Structure formats: structure tokens, C-alpha cells
Amino acid sequence: MKKTIDVTDDQQIQVFKALADPVRLAVLKYLKHCEEPVSCGVVGKALGISKTSGSYHFKLLEAAGLITAEKIAREKYVQLQPATFERYLTNFYDQL
Amino acid sequence: MKKTIDVTDDQQIQVFKALADPVRLAVLKYLKHCEEPVSCGVVGKALGISKTSGSYHFKLLEAAGLITAEKIAREKYVQLQPATFERYLTNFYDQL
DNA sequence: TAAATAGTTCAAAAACTTTTGAACTATTTA
DNA sequence: TAAATAGTTCAAAAGTTTTTGAACTATTTA
Numbered sequence: 001m002k003k004t005i006d007v008t009d010d011q012q013i014q015v016f017k018a019l020a021d022p023v024r025l026a027v028l029k030y031l032k033h034c035e036e037p038v039s040c041g042v043v044g045k046a047l048g049i050s051k052t053s054g055s056y057h058f059k060l061l062e063a064a065g066l067i068t069a070e071k072i073a074r075e076k077y078v079q080l081q082p083a084t085f086e087r088y089l090t091n092f093y094d095q096l
Numbered sequence: 097m098k099k100t101i102d103v104t105d106d107q108q109i110q111v112f113k114a115l116a117d118p119v120r121l122a123v124l125k126y127l128k129h130c131e132e133p134v135s136c137g138v139v140g141k142a143l144g145i146s147k148t149s150g151s152y153h154f155k156l157l158e159a160a161g162l163i164t165a166e167k168i169a170r171e172k173y174v175q176l177q178p179a180t181f182e183r184y185l186t187n188f189y190d191q192l
Numbered sequence: 193t194a195a196a197t198a199g200t201t202c203a204a205a206a207a208c209t210t211t212t213g214a215a216c217t218a219t220t221t222a
Numbered sequence: 223t224a225a226a227t228a229g230t231t232c233a234a235a236a237g238t239t240t241t242t243g244a245a246c247t248a249t250t251t252a
Contacts, residue, residue, distance in 0.1 A: 016116035093181035
């Protein structure tokens with residue numbers, strides 16, 4: 001059955017879905033301790049996830065706006081986007 | 097495949113999973129505008145969800161600590177638990 | 193006491209998400 | 223130029239979540 005309750009919360013729900021997974025939480029945690037953008041390969045290796053699975057999770061995190069990505073030649077460099085956390089989490093309760 | 101990345105984030109992930117669904121977000125939104133505890137039946141009817149499905153969603157919200165529930169005779173009265181939002185969302189980024 | 197009401201539980205079905213491996217594109221290195 | 227490396231895409235398989243209806247318990251109302 002398709003969800004029909006509210007259609008205005010899309011970005012909010014995408015953010016929560018992106019956060020509701022241990023692999024993606026581990027990715028965010030890893031990135032939090034990087035000063036610089038890091039390549040997907042480096043993150044994936046550090047966490048022991050396959051490149052296909054990595055590709056899937058980085059796509060979701062980017063779609064949710066929790067990370068940004070820049071492709072430089074062969075590699076894709078990712079970094080946290082703190083403004084999205086601020087916007088969708090920090091005041092979530094008051095904005096409910 | 098079982099998730100093996102981190103086993104300490106259980107409550108955090110339960111909270112995000114609970115929030116990553118439009119029915120449950122609608123329940124929380126509804127409760128936000130209630131001064132008093134409300135019965136599950138009243139909420140369910142207001143949102144047009146079946147009682148079985150309501151029972152399932154209220155259980156998840158309660159397990160995540162986002163609502164508390166008190167059974168009074170036939171009825172179960174639910175209300176938001178703002179401390180959980182505060183604890184798991186407000187400073188999520190800094191706690192990462 | 194019988195019928196109605198509030199909610200739970202259970203198992204099956206439906207829907208959705210994640211992992212996997214193979215095949216692919218593009219870039220770099222030997 | 224060939225081989226290696228970084229990442230993507232695709233379809234199938236595996237896993238998880240949500241909905242459904244029927245059967246149930248407990249309380250209330252007639």
C-alpha cells in the first residue's frame with residue numbers, strides 16, 4: 001500500500017531514512033572525524049563494506065543532503081553537510 | 097546479512113527508524129497539538145489508520161521512547177516524550 | 193447477561209530496502 | 223597500449239518492515 005498521509009515531509013523523511021541504518025551512521029561518524037573530503041573508497045575500506053554497497057549508501061546520504069560529493073577524476077570525495085543536520089534534526093521537535 | 101558495524105547505537109537507530117515513516121510522523125504531529133494524553137483510538141481515527149496498524153505503530157513509537165503510554169481500563173492513552181527528541185535529535189551532529 | 197467498544201496478537205501477504213556479483217565507464221600507471 | 227584502480231549500474235536474491243484480517247482479552251453499556 002502506498003503512503004498517503006502527508007506529502008510535504010519528503011525531505012524530512014528522507015533524512016530520517018538515511019539515518020536509520022548502521023552502515024550509514026558509521027559512514028557519518030567516520031566523516032565527522034575527517035578535516036578534509038575523503039574518497040568513497042577510503043571510507044568503504046575503513047568500514048569494510050563492498051564498493052557496490054558503498055555506492056548505494058553514499059547515494060542515499062547525498063540524496064538526503066547529509067553529505068556532499070565532488071567527483072575528481074576517478075575518485076569521488078565526500079564530506080558532511082552540517083547545515084542539513086541543523087535544519088532537519090536540531091529543531092525537529094519544535095517544528096513538528 | 098546481519099549488521100555488524102556498531103552495536104552501541106541501538107537506541108539512536110530505533111529512534112531514527114521510528115521517525116522514518118509518514119504514519120508515525122503524522123501521529124507525532126497530531127500528539128504535538130494535544131495538551132492532554134489521547135487514546136490510541138482517537139488518534140487512529142483522526143489519521144484514518146486501522147486499529148491493527150495503529151497498534152503496530154504505537155508500539156514502535158513507545159519502544160523508541162518517543163511517546164509514553166498509560167492503559168486506563170479499556171483505553172490506552174499516549175503522549176509525546178519530549179526528552180527523547182532532545183536527547184537523540186537536538187545534539188545529534190555534535191554527538192556523532 | 194449480551195452486545196459493543198478498545199486494544200492486542202498472530203500469521204500471511206505485500207511492500208520496501210539492502211546486498212551481491214557481473215558487466216560497465218572513465219581515469220591512471222606501468 | 224595494457225593492466226589496474228575508482229566508482230556506477232543492473233537484476234536477482236536476501237532481508238526487513240508494514241498492512242491485512244481473523245481471533246482473542248478485557249472493559250463498559252444496555
